[in-house]
Amino acid sequence: MDPTTSSTYVYGRSAANDHLEDWDLLPSVSAGSLSQEVCSEDQGTEEKSKFKSRLVSAWNSVKYGWSLKQKSKFNKSSPLFMLGKTYNLKDDGDKERFRRSFASFLWLTYRRGFPQLPGSSLTTDSGWGCVLRTGQMLLAQGLLIHLMPPGWTWSLRYCAVKDDLDLLQPADSAECEWMAEEGRNRRGRKLSVGSLLDRPTEGTHRRVVSWFADHPAAPFGIHNLVELGKSSGKKAGDWYGPSIVAHILKKAVMSSVDLPNLVVYVAQDCTVYLQDVRRLCERPHPHGWKSVIVLVPVRLGGQELNPSYIACVKKLLMLQSCIGIIGGKPKHSLFFVGFQDDHLLYLDPHYCQPTVNIRKDNFALESFHCKYPRKMAISRMDPSCTIGFYAEGQNEFECMCAVVNEAVSTSAETYPMFIFSEEKRRDVEEESIPRTNSITYIQRNNELNDEDSNSVDEFVLI
Template sequence: MDPTTSSTYVYGRSATEDHLEDWDLLPSVSAGAPRQEASSKDQEAEERSKFKSRLVSAWNSVKYGWSLKQKSKFNKSSPLIMLGKNYNLNNDGEKESFRSAFASFLWLTYRRGFRPLPGSSLTTDSGWGCVLRTGQMLLAQGLLVHLMPPGWTWAVKCCAVKDDLDLLHPADNAECEWAREEGGNKRGRKLSVGSLLDRPKLAKHRMVVSWFAEHPAAPFGIHKLVELGKSSGKKAGDWYGPSIVAHILKKAVAASVDLPNLVVYVAQDCTVYLQDVRGLCERPPPHCWKSVIVLVPVRLGGQELNPSYISCVKKLLKLQCCIGIIGGKPKHSLFFVGFQDDHLLYLDPHYCQPTVNIKKDNFALESFHCKYPRKMAFSRMDPSCTIGFYAEGQDEFESMCAAVNEAVSTSAETYPMFIFSDEKRWDGEEEGIPRTNSITYLQRDNVLDNEDGNSMDEFVLI
């Protein structure tokens, strides 16, 4: 397919229009090099380099499916479950609540045109960084739950209602409150009391978005994650498994000065060691317990998802303490946030967008939120996953353990997806490397520049 002639639609406008607008802003592949006076031939070479980079980005967008605007149809007679909440789509109010809640997730996709990544000349993660992006989305959801008030949503109700759950692009509705938040040219508009009260929440939301920006200083941006991945033997352009990404996220949160009251715990050997979690969270009075994000890497079968685990996955997504699952389907990783019947609801990072300059006042937030719910059959899910949970305090953590343990221990036909243990993990064990005398550990060589691997590395097979 020639991306420059496609007439398909993306987010309410043609894919051709989108690419042409984005390409005008794309820097050359040699971004960051000292500027020199260029001759006519040098300028032509630079233009060819730019065009090549644009074409590669466009092809990746086509290859990974985001050049086509795919609408998912939902069954109005069946409840839709999304991270612990049920939505009856026959009810207009609940349908709007679902729209707003889904569009409030941070959608972190491939980007292009940023500064070269550490140790490389890459200025895009298109084609190899999808697991890092889904890991960012999982962490972002935990941060939103941690920092924002209960029930917070960013995408407030739009005026129009569409039966196919196709959420509005701001340009479709001039009176949309979503557009009003973005509209910096409407400063003369009188603000309601509600708008004034929402300002601190909007500022905090924008702050969280900036933490994931494509900038070396962003604590959870692609540059920082690639840098932290070096200790695990990974570099820019490598394929990152969900388990390694979980450990990278833990290191990123530990290194951040902005989140002193939050820790990340990564389960080992499909086991949550409760003494280790308590050791991370407990601290002297008056603040006796830190909030915790618990990440559990698992592999739910061999080459395909074991059908007996589907009911367990559904039960986990019904829990309010669950903040999502990263895993996806063969060839690329997705961020799962809910389900309806036998289909998973997800956000897809496989759409290459231009980098947003977060240093600019009131930088645009639209590209960080997905307005189109998408779904896929459970049978297509890749068995390699990392499941995330959040607990605000000690009581919430104990309740989380009880609820999650009940959800994963429901089938006598299979081993539990993972377990909780009151024991302390062996102190002499290096983090991230399971005990060789416990359960089977699968390892493969690193896969460079490849997102088509079946992700059997770094997982315990259960």
């Protein structure tokens, strides 16, 4: 979906009395000048490819991220839900907490000027990499929950503007103001960048950002994701579906040496096979279970979202175990993190920004965080999407299964979005795994496909 065409955007109009003040939705970086690339000795086809890449990047910057003033309005009278939390925008404290929480998501967008992608001369993913970017954001949210303390938010400082809720700036300069953790007490203390980086949470935050860098060495960067996508018949410049991206993320985490205590499970045929998840998570005593990110690719209707599933989508975004949904419109993927009334909140990857050199000391973090929430009508959501969940341990996993199963179990005339089964996939080797819970799950038997086949982006229509 091209967000600029959505009816939920208002251009240059003042807010009505029953709406929250307008929050301008400007891209963090203007799509003006393109960075110069060093030409190789071969001045033939490679130079033409680079020139074409720059043109494509410029065009997509105009199409998705030029500095067109856009505004999104939020109803003060309705609660806002975002990944298990509820915000009352009439309350200044809740409004502040919402802005801080939203700005804490990692915002991963199109980039330009990075090293050439494997098997191509492309130095940008502008125009084709949006699903990979939303997949990165989904994984990044799971990693932040996995590695950061509960309730963590990115440190922010207030700008000296007439309304300090109009804009929040990152605490990323040589002199920054550390906000009080809670409440409206805004008395801060000065910290240098060095002392800020000494804080364990900020060091971990930067480390997570570096894992998604646009560099071949980054475990979850676009270079590695493109390389892992080759086994599914994809290459740089192709469009990646949300299901294929789920499998790519699973492979990326599996091959990473930085996350030995985390696994990713991808549901098959809209079914979460519980024995398979337990087999992945179990470890010898005394360490207990590994944490798990569960990714569920689904197709919720034909060409349009089945209206009966709209309530289910909302229920899932109200769960603390949910880490977001990637979807949007065909070839225009968005990262959904919440909703208000009948509109979804999302982060948009369609801004082409210059590549950040994360090897530089104290590299800037501004372009990795979005300060302006955006929304779209939930009825415009494409039925093809991937839903993510996170569970820290065994007890959390069993509780997650219970609450998610309740959320997706709709009325008798509508089939659930996806199901949980105590069985294991037929192509998984038989092994004895005890059933540790007494939850009753919906079960179904159908033909199963190999998860690493080229058909992983095909969905079961429900």
